[in-house]
Amino acid sequence: MQIETPYLMFLGDVPDRLAAKTAYGIKDWRPEWCVGQVRLPGCAADLGIQDLSLEEAVARGCKTMVIGVANAGGVLPEHWVSEIVAALKAGLDIASGLHTRLGAVPTIAEAAAATGRQLHDVRHTSETFATGKGTKRPGRRLLSVGTDCSVGKKYTVLALERGMRARGLDADFRATGQTGVFISGRGVAIDAVVADFISGAVEWIAPAADPDHWDLLEGQGSLFHPSFAGVSLGLLHGAQADTFVVCHEPTRTTMRGVRHALPTIQAVIDLTIQLGRLTNPDIRPVGIAVNTQDLEEEAARTLLDDLAREHGLPATDPVRFGVDGIIDRLLSEFPPGAGIATVGVPAP
Amino acid sequence: MQIETPYLMFLGDVPDRLAAKTAYGIKDWRPEWCVGQVRLPGCAADLGIQDLSLEEAVARGCKTMVIGVANAGGVLPEHWVSEIVAALKAGLDIASGLHTRLGAVPTIAEAAAATGRQLHDVRHTSETFATGKGTKRPGRRLLSVGTDCSVGKKYTVLALERGMRARGLDADFRATGQTGVFISGRGVAIDAVVADFISGAVEWIAPAADPDHWDLLEGQGSLFHPSFAGVSLGLLHGAQADTFVVCHEPTRTTMRGVRHALPTIQAVIDLTIQLGRLTNPDIRPVGIAVNTQDLEEEAARTLLDDLAREHGLPATDPVRFGVDGIIDRLLSEFPPGAGIATVGVPAP
Numbered sequence A, B: 001m002q003i004e005t006p007y008l009m010f011l012g013d014v015p016d017r018l019a020a021k022t023a024y025g026i027k028d029w030r031p032e033w034c035v036g037q038v039r040l041p042g043c044a045a046d047l048g049i050q051d052l053s054l055e056e057a058v059a060r061g062c063k064t065m066v067i068g069v070a071n072a073g074g075v076l077p078e079h080w081v082s083e084i085v086a087a088l089k090a091g092l093d094i095a096s097g098l099h100t101r102l103g104a105v106p107t108i109a110e111a112a113a114a115t116g117r118q119l120h121d122v123r124h125t126s127e128t129f130a131t132g133k134g135t136k137r138p139g140r141r142l143l144s145v146g147t148d149c150s151v152g153k154k155y156t157v158l159a160l161e162r163g164m165r166a167r168g169l170d171a172d173f174r175a176t177g178q179t180g181v182f183i184s185g186r187g188v189a190i191d192a193v194v195a196d197f198i199s200g201a202v203e204w205i206a207p208a209a210d211p212d213h214w215d216l217l218e219g220q221g222s223l224f225h226p227s228f229a230g231v232s233l234g235l236l237h238g239a240q241a242d243t244f245v246v247c248h249e250p251t252r253t254t255m256r257g258v259r260h261a262l263p264t265i266q267a268v269i270d271l272t273i274q275l276g277r278l279t280n281p282d283i284r285p286v287g288i289a290v291n292t293q294d295l296e297e298e299a300a301r302t303l304l305d306d307l308a309r310e311h312g313l314p315a316t317d318p319v320r321f322g323v324d325g326i327i328d329r330l331l332s333e334f335p336p337g338a339g340i341a342t343v344g345v346p347a348p
Helices: A018-029 A054-059 A078-090 A106-115 A153-166 A178-184 A195-205 A229-239 A265-276 A297-311 A324-333 A338-343 B018-029 B054-059 B078-090 B106-115 B153-166 B178-184 B195-205 B229-239 B265-276 B297-311 B324-333 B338-343
Strands: A007-012 A034-039 A064-067 A093-096 A119-121 A140-146 A171-174 A214-217 A243-248 A284-290 B007-012 B034-039 B064-067 B093-096 B119-121 B140-146 B171-174 B214-217 B243-248 B284-290
Touching (some): A007 A078, A018 A178, A034 A054, A054 A078, A064 A078, A078 A106, A140 A229, A153 A171, A153 A178, A153 A243, A171 A178, A195 A229, A195 B195, A195 B229, A229 B195, A243 A265, A243 A324, A265 A284, A265 A297, A284 A297, B007 B018, B007 B078, B064 B078, B078 B093, B078 B106, B140 B153, B140 B229, B140 B265, B153 B171, B153 B178, B153 B214, B153 B243, B153 B324, B195 B229, B214 B229, B229 B265, B243 B265, B243 B324, B265 B284, B265 B297, B284 B297
Parallel strands (some): A007 A034, A007 A064, A064 A093, A093 A119, A140 A243, A171 A214, A243 A284, B007 B034, B007 B064, B064 B093, B093 B119, B140 B214, B140 B243, B171 B214, B243 B284
C-alpha cells in the first residue's frame, strides 16, 4: 500500500501516551508529514503539533488521517466512527493501525465508497505477493537483526537512514511493521502476511534498485526466538541482505514472552551469516546497536567499547551516540561504485 | 477445524484426474471415510467408489461433502454452486479446498445459514492462534523434513502412521497442508496462517499428549528453500520435534520453482539438528525416505543401501519398500515408557 502524505494525526480520546505510541513514532521520524492533530475531549496524548479541524487540515494539504492509536477492547468506538466518516467526507483518506478493519464498519465502508476515498488497514494487506524467488537483484540491502524482539531494530535503521541521507547517500528505510509503514508511507506489516509469502513480500518491499542505492530493512523477531524465528528467517532470505546490524538490549534476561535465554551477539552474527548465505553468499555484519537506556553513560561506553573490541565491529547506541561509526564501516566494506558489479554486466 | 466424517466426494466435472488430485489422496489414505462420489456430466475423474445421490449419501451416514477438486480460473461455476446448495439442504456440511471461500458465494452462505450446516474452507482458517511458546509439552513428535518441496513429506508420515498403528502403537498423522487436513479431518493448512503464528499454529496442531503418543507431523518446504525456509523453521520450532525423517527426490537438479541447487541430505540433517535444538535439545534423525519412482528397482536398492551406510540411518522408499526399518529405529531410539520422563514427574 502507498499512503498519501502529509498526515493529519488522529489521537481520539486515548487515556495515556502509550496508547498513542505509533503516533509518537511517526511524529519523531516524519515531523514534516505531521501537519496537525485531532484530539477528542479527554485525550491524554499530545504530539505537540497544532490541533486542526478537518477543514483546516484539508486546507493545509493533508491527504490522509492517520489513526495511530490503540483502542481498548479492539472495537472501534462510535464517536471515533463518526469522526472518521466526517474525515472521509472532508476529502481525506484514512490509514489505520487498529485490529478492526475500517471496511468492516458499514458506515465507514459506505462513506469511503460514496466519497471515493481510500481506506488503508496497515495491520492487514490486500496485496497479493508471489513466493520469494531468491534471485539476486541489483541494489544494496542492510537488515537489522536482533538477539530478541523489541531491541531497537526499527530505530536503528531509521537512524541509519537519517545519517546516510545527511551524507548524501541514497538510502531508504523499508518498513516491515505497522509503525514503520506509517513512517515510510509504504510497506507491509509482515505479521499481516500469510506464511508462504514472507520472503516474497520482502522481495516486494525491497525491490531491484540502483546499484548504489541502500534499502535499510527493519528486521523482526530473532532467529533464536521460538515464536518468531520463521518470520526472521523469511525476512533474511527475502532481503538477500548484503549486510546486517545486530541489535541488542543488555538488561534483558529471557527472550520476550517466552522462557528462553537470550543468545549471545556472536551467536546471532554466526547464524545470520550461515543462513543468510542461501540468498547472499557475501553477507557480513557492519555493526552492533545496543539500547543502553538503562545504563549510566560511563557503563554504556565501557560496554560498547568491550563489544567493539570483542567482535571487531563498530558498536553504538544509535540514540545516545549516533550511527556514524556504522556508516563509516558500511562505506569501507561496500564502497559506492562497487555495487555495480553485482548487477551482472554481460561479457563483451 | 474439525470436519465431520464420513465423506461424500464431490468431483464436479473436472477434465482430468490431476484436477482431482486431492480427492485421490483422500481416497488412498482414508478409503473407509469415502462412502461415495458425486460426478457431474462430463467428469473425467473416478475414485472407483459408488456414485451416490445426495439423499443416498445421507442415508448411508455421510456427514460432509468434500470438494477435493481444482476448478479452472478459481471461480466457482454456477452448476457446482447449485449442487453445493442442494447438498446443504440434504443435510451435509461442505468442506472445500478451493481458493474461493464458500461463504463468499451469497447463495451458499444463505443456504448454510438457513440449514445450520457448516462450511469448511481448508485453504483458509478462522481459528485464532497464540504465538508459539516453545515450552516443552508431553508426547512424542516426529516431523518429516526435506531437501526440497514436494519430495514425499506427507506420504512418509502417512506411511509411518499406517505402519505404527499396525504394530499397535499410538500414532496420529498431523496435517499442515490442504490434502492432509481432509485426510486427518482436522488441522490447519500452514499456508493459510499469518506469519507471526506459524509455530503457535503447530503447537495447536500437535498439542500435549500421552507420553508414549506419537504425533507424525507433515513437514512443508525445506530449510534450504529460499521461498519457504521461514515456514519450515516455524514448523520445526512449533513441532519441538524429538525426531525427524529426511525426505528426498534423487532426480531433482534444482529446488522447486527457483534456481537454487538442492542441499545434501547430510546438510539437511545437520541444519535440522542445529536449529531444532532451540525447542528440543535432544532432536535426532531416525531415517531417510527417498522417492525412487524414476529409478529401476536395482538402482533404487543400491541408492538406499549407499545412503543408509553413509548416514548410519535406515533409508527406504516408503511406497516401494515400506517403513519398517524406520519404525524399528524409532522404537530403539525412543522406547515406549521412556517418554514418561519428558513430562517432568514431580520429585517425591
